[in-house]
């Protein structure tokens with residue numbers, strides 16, 4: 001499985017373990033890294049007019065020096081640029097000694113549109129914003145019109161957070177990294193600066209992962225496919241999970257119906273829209289396969305959940321912000337682990353606790369180890385209301401989601417073009433499987449319903465959340481332009497069929 005993501009610190013630990021285990025030493029690994037890059041260049045950009053290799057002072061620069069040597073050996077017109085020679089005794093110093101070309105200072109670098117630029121200035125070791133000749137080289141490379149291939153990471157980009165340190169970074173067409181991807185390859189804006197990312201095998205054995213124990217993955221069906229619900233021959237509708245989706249008032253009913261339809265398409269055997277009396281007729285006019293039940297008060301809600309064996313609930317989309325919402329969330333949470341198996345809180349159910357997030361966290365922490373955690377599905381705005389100190393880009397999106405999941409003892413789906421799913425047990429995924437067309441009104445309601453549909457069928461919360469995010473994204477990729485949230489539920493079966501068969 002290649003889905004593990006390693007932070008730069010974990011990657012240097014993998015390097016260390018590989019070197020300790022042999023047979024390659026550090027210089028050997030560097031030569032393999034350089035060879036993988038040179039092979040990618042000759043395969044993808046063989047007709048470049050000139051090859052410019054920009055080298056930094058560390059091992060990333062060392063990889064570049066190996067690339068320059070191999071390209072020169074292959075008869076390519078190549079220039080290597082480096083300002084400060086690597087420290088004596090380092091692997092990069094060995095790479096420089098083996099290079100028969102004389103390096104040029106970075107300030108003379110200039111590329112034309114038919115050239116190839118190899119960015120080997122900084123990789124995992126970037127610690128501060130690019131300045132001086134490095135920053136100017138980045139500007140010239142980005143403005144050149146030449147194809148750009150980044151070694152390990154585009155220089156200027158943090159491999160940890162996917163953020164650009166100091167506002168300037170290489171914009172690559174292709175990035176070749178080693179052993180496993182890093183979070184910065186998937187988180188934005190990093191992902192868009194990497195271009196196509198290729199992972200090269202440089203001889204680091206997978207056993208290194210056993211020691212490192214990474215808990216972050218790229219979201220992929222391999223992580224959760226085995227948990228997807230499959231109906232049994234003798235199942236009946238309630239044994240396939242009954243989902244309740246909570247409607248707002250007469251002018252805010254559509255979101256609950258979208259969530260309800262998604263839950264049904266996820267395979268829940270029965271789905272009910274629970275509606276205030278004032279919106280019963282509006283909901284009734286739009287529902288067929290989905291059932292309808294009135295509940296204005298907490299006791300009506302509890303009665304319904306208990307008598308109809310509700311196994312999953314989604315509340316928040318269009319529900320309305322305020323005390324009534326807080327009371328319903330509290331009531332559902334009390335039933336969690338007793339009758340309601342899985343609870344999804346979205347939109348207004350999150351915003352309703354804006355003034356007192358700790359009250360929500362205290363509610364959600366009540367679970368025993370046998371109770372599945374609730375699932376919260378905030379976008380950045382809602383996230384900022386519940387976790388104001390974690391808002392903004394100062395910390396990596398993965399760290400922020402993990403901290404939030406731990407605080408609220410729940411699985412957190414921090415939505416966006418680089419959605420992160422984090423579990424209170426520290427597992428997390430980054431999702432890159434989605435189309436930008438998914439940014440459309442109501443799409444989050446469908447996601448929340450999908451999660452509830454899977455939870456109601458007994459899927460564990462983290463796996464249910466990861467599956468819902470990926471499947472939601474897959475639907476958007478298959479539909480493309482013109483996608484509306486109404487289209488999404490109808491697209492779910494084709495994706496599910498590919499994952500679970502017929």
Ligand SMILES: NC(=O)C1=CN([C@@H]2O[C@H](COP(=O)(O)OP(=O)(O)OC[C@H]3O[C@@H](n4cnc5c(N)ncnc54)[C@H](O)[C@@H]3O)[C@@H](O)[C@H]2O)[C@@H](O)CC1
Nearest residue numbers: 015029030058059060122123124125126127128129130152
């Ligand atoms: N044995 C290994 O560890 C291997 C490492 N590899 C390469 O090594 C790279 C990591 O090497 P390093 O740890 O040496 O890190 P880098 O080569 O990314 O940079 C390290 C140096 O740059 C300095 N620096 C950081 N930010 C700077 C800035 N903005 N301006 C000026 N100087 C700055 C640091 O103080 C340090 O001296 C990987 O990205 C990969 O390309 C590969 O060769 C595979 C094997």
Ligand SMILES: [K+]
Nearest residue numbers: 119122151153
């Ligand atoms: K680089």
